[in-house]
Structures are given as C-alpha cells and as structure tokens.
Amino acid sequence: MKKEKKPNESLHHITFSLNGKRVSCSIKASTLLLDLIRDTFELKGTKPGCYEGECGACTVLINDAPVNSCLFLAVNANGKNITTIEGLLQHDGSLHPVQESLVASGAVQCGFCSSGMAMTIKALTHQHESVPHLTGAIKKALPSREEIKKYLEGNLCRCTGYVKIIDAAEKLFALDIEKNEKGI
Amino acid sequence: MKKEYNVIGKSIPKHDAHIRVTGKAIYGHDIILPNMLYGAILRTLHPSAIIESIDLSEAKKLPGVVCIITADDVDVNNIGYKRDHPILKKGDANCIRDEIAAVAAETKEIAIQALQLIKVKYTVRTGVYDAFDALKESAPQINKFIGGKFENKNIAEKFHYEHGNLEQEKKNSAHIVSRRFTLPRMTHACMATSNITAHFNSVEKKLTLYSSTQVPFLYQRDMAHALKINPSDIRVIQPVIGGGFGSKLDIHPFEPICALLSMKTDRPVQILYSREEEFIASPIRQPMVIDLTAGVDKNGNFTFREINIIKDNGAYTSWGATTPFVIMQAFSSLYQLKACKFDATAVYTNNVFAGSFRGYGNPQATFALERVIDLLAEKLDMDKAEIRLLNANKKGEITGQGLYFDTCGHKDCLETVISKSNYHTKRLTKQTGRFKNGIGLASMLHVGGGAKIYRSDGCGTILKIDPYGYCTIITGSNEIGQGSETVLAMIASEELGIELDKIKIINTDTDVKPWDVGVHASRTSFVAGNSLLGAITILKEKLNKKAAELLHTSSLAFDYSDTKIISLETHEAVALDKVVREMHFSSPNELAIANYFYEPSSQFQDKNFKGNVSGTYAFASQAIEVEVDTYTGNIRVLDIHVAQDVGKVLNPLLLGGQIEGGIMQGVGYALTEELLMQEGKILNPNFHNYKMLTAADTPNIHFYPIETIDKEGPYGAKGVGEAPLIPTAAAIANAVSNALGLEILDLPITPEKILQALSLQKQTTTLKTNPISK
Numbered sequence: 001m002k003k004e005k006k007p008n009e010s011l012h013h014i015t016f017s018l019n020g021k022r023v024s025c026s027i028k029a030s031t032l033l034l035d036l037i038r039d040t041f042e043l044k045g046t047k048p049g050c051y052e053g054e055c056g057a058c059t060v061l062i063n064d065a066p067v068n069s070c071l072f073l074a075v076n077a078n079g080k081n082i083t084t085i086e087g088l089l090q091h092d093g094s095l096h097p098v099q100e101s102l103v104a105s106g107a108v109q110c111g112f113c114s115s116g117m118a119m120t121i122k123a124l125t126h127q128h129e130s131v132p133h134l135t136g137a138i139k140k141a142l143p144s145r146e147e148i149k150k151y152l153e154g155n156l157c158r159c160t161g162y163v164k165i166i167d168a169a170e171k172l173f174a175l176d177i178e179k180n181e182k183g184i
Numbered sequence: 185m186k187k188e189y190n191v192i193g194k195s196i197p198k199h200d201a202h203i204r205v206t207g208k209a210i211y212g213h214d215i216i217l218p219n220m221l222y223g224a225i226l227r228t229l230h231p232s233a234i235i236e237s238i239d240l241s242e243a244k245k246l247p248g249v250v251c252i253i254t255a256d257d258v259d260v261n262n263i264g265y266k267r268d269h270p271i272l273k274k275g276d277a278n279c280i281r282d283e284i285a286a287v288a289a290e291t292k293e294i295a296i297q298a299l300q301l302i303k304v305k306y307t308v309r310t311g312v313y314d315a316f317d318a319l320k321e322s323a324p325q326i327n328k329f330i331g332g333k334f335e336n337k338n339i340a341e342k343f344h345y346e347h348g349n350l351e352q353e354k355k356n357s358a359h360i361v362s363r364r365f366t367l368p369r370m371t372h373a374c375m376a377t378s379n380i381t382a383h384f385n386s387v388e389k390k391l392t393l394y395s396s397t398q399v400p401f402l403y404q405r406d407m408a409h410a411l412k413i414n415p416s417d418i419r420v421i422q423p424v425i426g427g428g429f430g431s432k433l434d435i436h437p438f439e440p441i442c443a444l445l446s447m448k449t450d451r452p453v454q455i456l457y458s459r460e461e462e463f464i465a466s467p468i469r470q471p472m473v474i475d476l477t478a479g480v481d482k483n484g485n486f487t488f489r490e491i492n493i494i495k496d497n498g499a500y501t502s503w504g505a506t507t508p509f510v511i512m513q514a515f516s517s518l519y520q521l522k523a524c525k526f527d528a529t530a531v532y533t534n535n536v537f538a539g540s541f542r543g544y545g546n547p548q549a550t551f552a553l554e555r556v557i558d559l560l561a562e563k564l565d566m567d568k569a570e571i572r573l574l575n576a577n578k579k580g581e582i583t584g585q586g587l588y589f590d591t592c593g594h595k596d597c598l599e600t601v602i603s604k605s606n607y608h609t610k611r612l613t614k615q616t617g618r619f620k621n622g623i624g625l626a627s628m629l630h631v632g633g634g635a636k637i638y639r640s641d642g643c644g645t646i647l648k649i650d651p652y653g654y655c656t657i658i659t660g661s662n663e664i665g666q667g668s669e670t671v672l673a674m675i676a677s678e679e680l681g682i683e684l685d686k687i688k689i690i691n692t693d694t695d696v697k698p699w700d701v702g703v704h705a706s707r708t709s710f711v712a713g714n715s716l717l718g719a720i721t722i723l724k725e726k727l728n729k730k731a732a733e734l735l736h737t738s739s740l741a742f743d744y745s746d747t748k749i750i751s752l753e754t755h756e757a758v759a760l761d762k763v764v765r766e767m768h769f770s771s772p773n774e775l776a777i778a779n780y781f782y783e784p785s786s787q788f789q790d791k792n793f794k795g796n797v798s799g800t801y802a803f804a805s806q807a808i809e810v811e812v813d814t815y816t817g818n819i820r821v822l823d824i825h826v827a828q829d830v831g832k833v834l835n836p837l838l839l840g841g842q843i844e845g846g847i848m849q850g851v852g853y854a855l856t857e858e859l860l861m862q863e864g865k866i867l868n869p870n871f872h873n874y875k876m877l878t879a880a881d882t883p884n885i886h887f888y889p890i891e892t893i894d895k896e897g898p899y900g901a902k903g904v905g906e907a908p909l910i911p912t913a914a915a916i917a918n919a920v921s922n923a924l925g926l927e928i929l930d931l932p933i934t935p936e937k938i939l940q941a942l943s944l945q946k947q948t949t950t951l952k953t954n955p956i957s958k
Contacts, residue, residue, distance in 0.1 A: 042216075043207070044207065044210070044213075044214035045206065045207015045208065046207065047211070047213070047375070047376070047426075048213060049375050049376070049377075049459070050459035050870070050871055051458065051459060052459060052870060052871070052872070054459075054870065054871035054872055055375065055459075055871055057375055084207070085206065085207035086206075086207055088206070089206055095202065095205070095206065099202075099205045099206060102201070102205050103197050103198070103201040103202060103205055104197055105837075106195070106197060106198065106837035106838060106840060106841045107841075108198055108201040108204050108205050109198075109665040109666065109667070109841055109845065110204075110374075110375065110376070110424075110425060110426050110427045110428075110664065110665030111200075111201070111203075111204025111205065111209055111424065111426070111665065112211065112374075112375035112376045112426030112427060113375050114204050114205045115205075115207045118205060148879075149879045149880045149882060150879075150880050152878070152879035152880075153878045153879055153880045154878075155878075155879070156373075156375065156871065156876055156878065157375065157879075158372070158373055158374060158375050158427050158429070158845075158849070158876070159375075159427060159665050159841070159845045160841055160844060160845045160848075161841075161844035161845040161846070161847055161848030161849075161882065161885070162844075162848065162877075162878070162879040162882045163840075163844040163882055163885055164837075164840070164841055164844065165879065166879055166882065
C-alpha cells in the first residue's frame with residue numbers, strides 16, 4: 001500500500017462495502033475510485049484505459065449500477081456497495097455466468113476491456129432480474145440484441161469487433177429465459 | 185496427415201480467457217516491484233524548434249524526485265529502422281512527440297509535477313508539415329542523421345519495383361484510369377496504453393524489461409544497441425499484453441529511457457502512458473498519397489498499373505517505412521497483371537512518425553486499387569463482379585513479382601460473397617428518397633505464411649512431457665490476445681492425445697524461450713504451429729522407441745490418444761506418463777524433450793523485390809452493403825459478407841474473433857478514424873474526438889471460411905490476422921459510390937465529406953468526396 005500523504009492536505013475517512021466486505025480508509029478528497037481500488041486495495045482487475053470516462057475499461061458497480069471508476073471521486077463511495085471484477089467470481093472460485101458466457105462465446109482477446117465489459121453486462125442483468133414464474137412477480141422484458149448493443153456503447157474494445165461480446169450477453173439472457181421456462 | 189481431427193477444427197474457447205475475464209491477468213500496468221519509481225517524460229511544446237536550454241534546477245529540488253535525465257546525461261545510440269532517432273533530443277525538436285527530459289520519482293504525481301518545473305527555452309521555427317513541401321528545394325533538412333543517400337535531403341527511404349513491358353501494355357489498354365488517393369493517419373488505440381517496467385540490477389549488471397513488445401528478440405538486440413550493452417544482459421519478460429496490432433513492432437524512445445532511469449537510480453522504474461500521451465506518442469498507420477494509373481484491355485483483362493506513392497514518414501523512420509514491401513505486393517500481384525511499375529518514397533516531415541499497423545500498408549493499397557477497378561469496369565460498362573472474377577488470381581500462378589500461389593482461394597472468395605450477398609440483385613436496386621443503399625466489392629492478397637523481411641522468419645520450440653503426462657510448450661512466439669497459445673495447445677493435444685488442460689505454454693521470457701522473429705505478418709499460427717509440429721515429430725520418435733520396448737513390439741507405428749500410446753500393430757496401449765517415467769528413470773535415461781527450429785520455405789527477395797517472400801498467401805473478398813442518409817451524410821454499414829482463404833480452419837471460434845475484430849478496425853478506417861493534425865500538433869488526442877466504433881455500430885458480419893489446405897501450413901492453415909481489415913475500407917467506399925454515384929478518393933468517408941460532395945453533385949456532374957484534395 002502506498003500512502004499519498006502531503007502535509008497540508010486533509011484526509012477523509014470513508015467506509016464502504018467492497019465486494020461484500022466492509023472496508024475503511026482515509027483518503028484525499030481528490031482520490032479517484034479507480035486509484036483507490038487499484039493502488040490502495042491493490043485490486044488490479046479494474047483496468048485504467050483512459051482516465052476520462054470514454055473507454056469503460058474501469059467500469060465497476062456502485063449499488064449495482066455501472067460507473068466509470070475513473071470519473072468517480074472515492075469519497076463518494078462512502079456507505080455504498082462497490083463491486084469490482086474480483087467480486088464477480090463465485091465463492092468456490094468458479095466463474096460468474098457473465099464471465100462464463102464471455103469465455104464460451106470467444107469474447108475475450110487481449111482482455112484489457114473484459115473486466116469493464118463483464119461489469120457492464122452484469123449491470124444489465126440487474127435491470128432484468130430473472131424471476132421464477134411461480135412467484136408471479138412481474139419481470140422486465142429481456143433486452144433485445146439492439147438494446148444490448150446500445151447498453152455496451154460505453155465500453156470500447158479494439159480486438160473483437162464487439163460481435164462475440166454482444167453474443168455473450170445475448171446468450172446469457174437466452175439462458176435466463178430457459179431457466180425461467182423450466183422454473184429453476 | 186489424417187483427415188478427421190479430435191481437436192483441430194473445434195471451437196475451443198481461448199485457453200487464457202479465464203484469467204483475463206476474472207481480472208487476474210497481470211498486464212504491464214499491474215506490475216509493482218519493490219522500491220519501484222515512476223517515470224515521466226517531458227515532450228517538446230513545439231513540433232519544430234531549437235532547444236536553446238533546459239533548466240532542471242527547480243525540478244531537482246522537488247521532494248521525491250530521484251533522477252532527471254536529458255540527452256547530456258546519457259551515452260546512447262540512436263534507435264529506429266534507420267538509426268535516425270535519438271532517444272532524448274538535443275538541439276532540435278522535430279516532432280511533437282520529441283522527448284527532451286525524463287524524470288524518475290517516488291510517485292506518479294511527483295514525476296508529473298517535476299515535468300512542470302523543468303524550464304525549456306525554445307526558438308520556434310517554421311515546420312514542414314506536408315510531404316510535398318518537404319521535397320521542395322527550399323525546405324530545410326528535417327532529420328540530420330540521414331542524408332546524402334537520396335537525391336533529396338528529406339527522403340528517408342525509396343522503393344522501386346517493376347515487371348512486364350509497361351509501355352506495350354499501355355498500348356494494349358482500351359481504357360486507362362488515373363486517380364490520386366489520400367489516406368489518413370489512423371492510430372492503434374490499444375486498450376492498454378504503452379507501458380514498461382525496467383529493472384537494472386547493479387550487482388549482476390543485468391537489465392530486466394517487463395515490456396509489451398511484439399518482437400522480444402529483435403527488441404533485445406535493438407535495446408542493447410541503443411544502451412550500448414550486451415544483448416544477453418537484457419532479459420525481456422512480456423506481461424499480458426493489452427493489444428498490439430503492429431504498434432509494438434518498433435522500439436520506442438520511452439523504453440530505453442525507462443531503462444536508463446533504472447540504470448541511473450539502481451531501482452526499478454515504471455513508465456505508463458496516459459491516454460493522451462498514447463494518442464500523441466504511439467505509432468500510427470502511414471498517411472500517404474497514392475497516384476495510381478491502371479489499364480484494362482477491351483475484354484476486361486487488366487494490363488498494367490503504374491503507382492507513385494509519397495508517404496509522410498514524420499520526423500524519424502520506423503519499420504513503417506518498409507510497408508512498401510507489402511504495398512507493392514498488392515499492386516503487382518492482386519488479380520493477374522501483365523505489367524507493373526511501382527515507386528514509393530518516404531519523406532521526412534515535422535509530423536508524428538508512422539509505425540506498423542495490422543495490414544502493413546495493404547489497406548491503403550487495396551483501397552486505391554479496388555476503387556480504380558470499379559472505375560475501369562464503369563469505363564468498359566462491365567459488371568464489377570465480372571471484371572474481378574475474370575482477373576482473379578489462380579492456383580499455380582507465379583506473379584510478376586515471383587509470388588507463387590500453390591493454393592489460391594481468390595475466385596472462391598469472390599464467388600461466395602457475390603452469391604451470399606445477393607450482389608447482383610442489390611446492385612440493381614433503384615434508389616430514391618432520403619436513404620440510399622449501395623453494395624461494394626473488394627478483394628485482398630496478403631502473406632499467409634510469414635514474410636521473410638528479416639534474415640530468418642523462423643520460430644523455435646522446446647517441447648517437454650513431464651512424468652505426470654503434462655506437456656509444456658516453450659515457444660518463441662508471442663500471445664498478444666490473438667489466441668496463438670490456444671492454437672498451439674490444440675495442436676499438441678491433437679498430436680499427443682493429451683487433454684488441453686494438461687498443456688502449458690511458456691512464451692514470455694527471452695532467457696527461457698527459443699528465438700522467434702516476433703508476432704507480425706499474420707505468421708504466428710503458421711510458423712509457430714509448424715515449429716511445434718516439428719518438435720512433436722522428434723519427441724514422438726523418442727516416445728515411440730520406449731513404447732515399443734514396453735509393449736514388446738518391433739513396429740514403431742503408434743496412435744496417441746486419450747493420454748495413451750497405442751500400438752497400431754498389437755492394439756495394446758501404454759499410458760503416456762508411464763512411457764515418460766520409463767524414459768527418465770530406466771536406461772538409457774533420456775528426457776522426454778525435443779526442440780525444433782522451423783524456417784519457412786519462403787525466400788528473401790532480391791534487390792529488385794522479386795521472390796516468393798511468404799510460405800503461402802491468403803486471399804479474401806468482401807461484399808459490403810451500406811445505407812447512406814443523404815440528409816445527414818451518415819453512413820450505416822448494414823451487412824458485411826466476408827469470404828477468406830484461411831487454408832484450414834483450426835478453431836472457428838477464434839477465427840471468427842479475428843475476422844470480426846479486423847473488419848471493425850477496417851470499418852473505423854473507412855468511416856470514422858483519423859488522427860487530425862494541424863501544424864504538427866494533434867487535435868484529437870482522446871477517445872471523445874478520435875472516433876473508434878462502439879458495440880452499437882457493429883454491422884451484421886457473415887463469414888464464410890474457404891479451405892484450400894495449403895501443404896505448407898499446419899493442417900493446411902494460412903495466416904489470418906491481418907486479412908480481414910484489408911479490403912473493408914475499399915468495399916465500403918465502393919458501396920458508398922454505388923449508392924450515391926460519387927467518387928471516393930480519400931478516407932475516412934465522413935458525413936461532412938458526403939454532404940459536401942452531394943451539394944457539389946447537385947451543382948455539377950464532376951464528383952468527388954473531398955473537393956479540397958487533389
């Protein structure tokens with residue numbers, strides 16, 4: 001851990017949930033969430049692509065919504081639930097269905113955008129929570145391919161041409177439908 | 185070789201996808217070494233200036249600054265393909281990327297703060313920002329390290345090539361078309377910015393570089409030359425690489441600078457580019473002006489092509505200056521051609537210098553050529569598919585340049601996309617109203633079996649099976665995301681009957697891996713694949729002997745499957761791991777290890793650029809349908825039909841990824857991507873203004889692999905990586921031209937250019953996309 005302490009700069013104490021664990025730290029007001037995650041907590045899975053909110057490689061979830069962590073001041077994370085790519089992995093070390101689908105669809109090449117892509121797709125699943133039919137709850141319509149494309153617009157990829165990333169998201173939702181139909 | 189495969193040809197997900205999609209892969213940006221410093225580079229404020237003085241006094245006082253270097257503090261050689269590029273600049277600034285000083289500090293923030301405290305006095309000069317201006321007698325000499333070799337002081341490199349009787353073929357031509365094409369600066373925009381971590385160990389006097397180079401062994405040699413140290417004292421370790429596309433073929437100044445900072449401080453130093461720095465100071469696709477004159481006889485046979493290219497070299501020379509090697513192949517040999525005369529000149533300017541970029545000049549050449557083919561067809565009133573089919577390359581053809589097509593899927597590619605896209609129906613559709621649709625065709629020819637532009641185009645492999653039956657492939661080749669590791673694992677699994685998850689690839693350390701020329705020229709699956717197959721053959725000879733002994737058979741015919749070695753004679757089997765243990769632990773106590781160096785059958789071209797430069801050649805055709813909004817000038821790419829002669833499909837999933845990714849780079853080249861420069865400065869060094877395509881822009885891509893089973897390739901496969909982007913811009917331009925009846929002479933085809941041309945079209949009947957160019 002690197003301490004970035006300057007004599008006259010006041011520090012702010014924040015407490016938040018990081019991948020389901022309650023954490024606390026003292027930070028400068030100017031610290032970006034991306035740097036806090038990568039440098040203080042040494043979670044290197046969140047990628048720095050541009051530091052200007054254009055490429056989406058640093059996408060994390062804040063209370064389940066996708067956010068460019070390079071544009072988010074870390075002090076504002078206080079009291080929130082932050083999920084990074086490291087938090088997506090299942091407890092037994094197996095891949096999250098989003099990751100599984102990206103791998104199986106051939107959506108990963110150099111992989112530098114993959115963390116951000118996975119988090120954005122994960123966020124989309126939150127908007128379309130699958131609800132077993134038996135509960136009778138109203139389910140939002142699953143996204144169409146065009147809606148998926150639009151949703152991924154904020155995540156740049158130079159390797160894949162996006163097709164297999166879109167495929168991965170589409171298959172994930174198709175799987176959801178299947179599960180629902182079987183009442184799983 | 186057997187026809188039915190267990191693993192080859194299957195859609196196996198990328199073997200290293202898991203670590204990348206879980207955030208566990210360690211890229212250059214993720215490396216932290218004990219006691220590491222952070223480096224930052226001060227670049228010139230002016231693209232052309234005299235550097236009068238550099239005052240470091242204030243910067244040196246800043247707490248946390250450990251070391252600052254300028255050209256005066258280092259004893260180094262120039263870098264670059266022509267050794268015309270000083271690592272740190274002294275006296276002159278010639279380009280907006282120019283490195284003037286470098287800082288190593290305890291934190292990134294301090295390093296950047298220190299840069300702001302360095303005071304540089306400049307005397308600003310008038311720069312030369314146009315290659316044609318640089319060729320004028322009155323122009324100043326831009327690069328002082330090269331001179332006298334050519335007739336003009338600002339010429340960096342020249343290429344001349346010809347075949348056939350040009351004058352005769354001009355006479356034989358029924359129609360001749362002449363056009364000038366202008367090609368833009370495009371940048372790689374790798375998702376990971378450039379990075380390096382250098383660690384000099386002052387006790388052992390050894391330098392370890394954690395680098396994302398694509399060519400570790402050439403890099404080691406060039407770095408040693410630059411730093412004046414022994415190449416073997418440099419160890420290059422490649423962390424996971426976040427995109428290459430040719431950008432990492434050259435050594436760039438920040439890399440030896442980082443090494444120098446580490447050598448001066450005796451501490452590890454890391455330099456990471458910001459995104460803005462990446463746009464300003466990483467390489468680009470060569471901008472060029474292509475004058476192309478081409479002829480056709482009355483029957484539609486191509487007669488001759490005469491090409492004159494002026495390339496804006498920028499202030500220094502990179503490998504990019506050698507792209508005419510590839511450009512001339514497209515002009516001399518794509519479609520059958522009787523005569524060709526080709527001249528290309530790279531000219532120094534005060535602009536940013538070019539590097540190599542996926543396609544290596546071929547997208548530029550193919551754009552010009554395929555546009556002119558459409559124009560020739562129009563002159564003849566001939567169908568644009570027909571003229572291409574008539575002239576398509578053939579199996580067995582030896583082109584004027586000496587390229588030999590032992591297999592050739594060109595005609596198959598064309599026929600496939602013409603029929604699958606309903607080309608003829610689409611072409612005839614009458615256009616009225618606001619939205620106009622068009623369809624265009626283009627083909628490409630590219631090296632498919634490496635390219636012998638260096639003394640060797642080879643690749644080494646060390647193959648090992650351990651006593652537990654696991655296999656380790658130590659390959660000279662590199663993984664930069666394209667999936668070559670997976671293909672190698674599949675080959676080993678196919679041949680040795682070992683499950684994929686028991687195969688490990690070691691390919692990131694020059695101290696360990698055998699020599700390879702690097703990842704470029706779509707060569708890795710072909711060259712590294714053949715190299716691995718060579719090692720497997722040798723290892724099997726050893727394993728077979730021991731297996732025969734254990735199975736008490738005299739026949740050495742065995743099948744390897746399901747981690748067993750099975751005698752084809754007795755049908756008895758012995759476990760592979762047991763054979764390995766017996767090799768190791770019983771007389772004559774041998775290792776289950778083999779090494780092999782594969783050198784393709786290709787030739788080094790002679791001084792006239794003639795010779796069969798690649799082990800085999802790839803062909804592709806694309807038919808692309810677009811919709812143009814005549815109110816906004818916006819172009820939407822609807823469907824892309826691509827057929828590519830891949831030799832043999834090794835892995836459909838990974839192949840599809842290469843095709844789609846390449847095509848989208850081609851669409852960007854055609855429509856949106858341009859690094860804009862004014863007076864030597866870059867106007868759009870960010871993703872907001874440099875328009876890369878997003879998921880929302882993805883057209884429907886229909887891919888039809890054509891298998892020609894080339895005897896030189898592993899299982900018949902050819903290189904695939906660069907091909908998909910090469911004809912895309914050409915086919916899109918032809919489609920837009922078809923939709924609107926406009927000429928397209930430059931890229932990218934932006935809405936502004938379309939609207940301008942449409943308004944001009946209303947006024948006159950002479951049409952161009954950009955009336956300013958020419």
